[in-house]
Amino acid sequence: MAITKEDIERLADLARLNLTPEEIEKLTGDMETIINYSMNKLNELNTDDVQPMEHVLPVRNVFREDICEQSFDREDILKNAPEKAEGCFLVPKVVE
Amino acid sequence: MEYEVVIGLEIHAELATKSKIYCGCTTEFGGEPNTHCCPICTGMPGVLPVLNKTVVEYAVRAGLATNCTISSFSKQDRKNYFYPDLPKAYQTSQYDLPLCKNGYLEIEVDGEVKKIGITRIHIEEDAGKLIHDESGRVSYVDYNRCGVPLIEIVTEPDMRSSSEVKAFFEKLKSILEYTSVSDCKMQEGSLRADVNLSVRPKGQKELGTRTEIKNLNSVRAIVRAVDGEARRQISVLERNGVIVQETRRWDDEKGESYSMRDKEEAHDYRYFPEPDLTPIVVDEAWLDKIRSSIPELPDDRRKRFMAEYGIPAYDAALITGSKPLADFFEAAAKVSRNAKSISNWIMGDVMKKLNDTGLEPSDMPIKPESLSKLVSLIDENVISGKIAKQVFDIMWDTRKDPADIVEKKGLKVVTDTDAIRSVIIQVISANPKSVEDYKSGKTKAMGFLVGQIMHETKGKADPQAVNRLLKEELDKL
Numbered sequence: 158m159a160i161t162k163e164d165i166e167r168l169a170d171l172a173r174l175n176l177t178p179e180e181i182e183k184l185t186g187d188m189e190t191i192i193n194y195s196m197n198k199l200n201e202l203n204t205d206d207v208q209p210m211e212h213v214l215p216v217r218n219v220f221r222e223d224i225c226e227q228s229f230d231r232e233d234i235l236k237n238a239p240e241k242a243e244g245c246f247l248v249p250k251v252v253e
Numbered sequence: 254m255e256y257e258v259v260i261g262l263e264i265h266a267e268l269a270t271k272s273k274i275y276c277g278c279t280t281e282f283g284g285e286p287n288t289h290c291c292p293i294c295t296g297m298p299g300v301l302p303v304l305n306k307t308v309v310e311y312a313v314r315a316g317l318a319t320n321c322t323i324s325s326f327s328k329q330d331r332k333n334y335f336y337p338d339l340p341k342a343y344q345t346s347q348y349d350l351p352l353c354k355n356g357y358l359e360i361e362v363d364g365e366v367k368k369i370g371i372t373r374i375h376i377e378e379d380a381g382k383l384i385h386d387e388s389g390r391v392s393y394v395d396y397n398r399c400g401v402p403l404i405e406i407v408t409e410p411d412m413r414s415s416s417e418v419k420a421f422f423e424k425l426k427s428i429l430e431y432t433s434v435s436d437c438k439m440q441e442g443s444l445r446a447d448v449n450l451s452v453r454p455k456g457q458k459e460l461g462t463r464t465e466i467k468n469l470n471s472v473r474a475i476v477r478a479v480d481g482e483a484r485r486q487i488s489v490l491e492r493n494g495v496i497v498q499e500t501r502r503w504d505d506e507k508g509e510s511y512s513m514r515d516k517e518e519a520h521d522y523r524y525f526p527e528p529d530l531t532p533i534v535v536d537e538a539w540l541d542k543i544r545s546s547i548p549e550l551p552d553d554r555r556k557r558f559m560a561e562y563g564i565p566a567y568d569a570a571l572i573t574g575s576k577p578l579a580d581f582f583e584a585a586a587k588v589s590r591n592a593k594s595i596s597n598w599i600m601g602d603v604m605k606k607l608n609d610t611g612l613e614p615s616d617m618p619i620k621p622e623s624l625s626k627l628v629s630l631i632d633e634n635v636i637s638g639k640i641a642k643q644v645f646d647i648m649w650d651t652r653k654d655p656a657d658i659v660e661k662k663g664l665k666v667v668t669d670t671d672a673i674r675s676v677i678i679q680v681i682s683a684n685p686k687s688v689e690d691y692k693s694g695k696t697k698a699m700g701f702l703v704g705q706i707m708h709e710t711k712g713k714a715d716p717q718a719v720n721r722l723l724k725e726e727l728d729k730l
Binding site for chain 1: 270272276277278285286287288289290291295302304305306309310328335337340350383384385386389391392393394395396410423431521524526531532578597715
């Protein structure tokens with residue numbers, strides 16, 4: 158399977174990564190190698206009766222009861238905000 | 254050319270759990286910004302979310318009440334996108350294995366019953382709220398709502414008109430209320446709908462290109478958006494234009510939709526299984542337990558109200574459409590000998606008050622027992638129907654007992670014939686012209702005199718007694 162420069166640019170864009178032309182060049186080759194290695198491996202195996210893996214651990218139904226707990230102090234929550242005002246996180250204006 | 258409109262809905266309902274979906278923060282509406290938050294719901298690195306069990310139970314309840322198949326095995330997935338209302342940069346949702354699928358609801362429009370398919374119901378988390386600074390270059394983010402549990406209900410494109418959409422939406426809303434899955438307070442955003450709509454020439458099999466109108470938060474807006482968007486698409490086609498598949502926003506004030514000018518690139522959510530949360534297995538025993546927690550649903554209640562309380566089909570349908578209203582009716586009717594009159598009050602004055610004040614039936618300021626008492630006061634001829642409306646208004650504003658209001662304000666019907674007679678004599682002597690008219694055969698004059706007497710007694714005189722005594726006095730002359 159061929160991976161193009163456009164594929165990498167699109168992925169980078171979706172992941173909000175700024176890549177230099179050199180990085181894009183390198184990643185295009187790397188990605189192609191990775192994908193082809195995995196696909197070739199898979200093609201060697203018979204997966205007809207293998208269920209898709211939904212979770213790596215054999216654990217099901219881990220729940221908490223519907224009970225309220227104390228929330229954090231707002232000052233603590235906002236400590237990680239690069240900018241804050243009026244009890245809110247401030248972000249560059251985004252209008253969908 | 255004649256066109257057919259094809260509509261499907263995506264409905265988001267906030268679940269009525271006490272705590273959020275993955276942490277113990279409260280789901281309470283309102284609250285100062287960012288005071289219902291913790292590291293889990295604000296997406297701090299290294300935290301471990303744990304699913305609220307009640308979320309699963311409520312979603313399954315909604316699925317059972319809408320005739321869905323409940324998945325014995327289901328999982329949660331990450332839906333990736335960058336928007337600051339979602340601090341993790343992904344929304345935890347369900348992709349290929351939703352909790353419920355293949356359901357339906359029956360609706361009735363113009364006497365015709367129709368099945369509307371429900372594709373799926375899945376659980377997910379709500380996002381935070383952004384407040385955009387009008388003038389500046391910043392947005393304020395409040396994460397109180399972030400992590401409030403939601404179910405998303407997706408229908409098949411089975412609806413063909415805004416009346417069908419309205420009927421379906423209202424039915425679904427009442428079922429969610431009945432099952433206590435959601436409080437469905439639309440003005441608080443607990444329930445909101447996206448409309449998917451396309452049009453095609455009548456008789457054509459293939460679907461037209463659809464648009465999606467996002468985030469409609471009142472029944473009125475949904476109906477208007479459906480009608481408006483259908484009109485817009487038809488007029489585009491009539492002019493040989495092309496419908497663009499896009500997301501649009503409905504401006505209810507202007508009564509038109511506008512394109513949200515999505516970036517050219519289509520959304521690519523890159524769903525993948527959520528590794529921090531385990532799959533959900535609902536076995537038969539759990540399913541039975543949830544099934545037994547489902548109360549009587551609106552259709553059954555409507556039929557029972559008609560049989561048990563003898564109220565008309567139309568009233569029963571309207572009252573049972575809202576669970577709080579139906580509970581109110583039933584609580585009042587149970588302690589009353591006149592269920593029909595209770596129903597009339599609800600259909601009339603109660604509904605009008607709710608509309609005028611913009612209150613939801615669940616916020617009703619009067620107690621059902623009080624309405625029942627009011628009706629008894631009328632039936633026992635303690636107050637007149639006209640005075641009852643006054644008492645009702647005072648009850649609504651002050652939450653006081655109707656009997657106390659009647660007592661304090663002296664609103665009892667005056668049945669004392671001597672007292673009424675003395676007012677009559679006074680009115681007769683003050684209006685010789687009307688008396689003369691009456692005597693010369695103008696029966697209308699009688700009405701005028703009654704009006705004067707009622708005015709003098711502030712509406713408290715027993716009208717039957719007034720009529721009888723007035724006639725007696727006039728005939729004496």
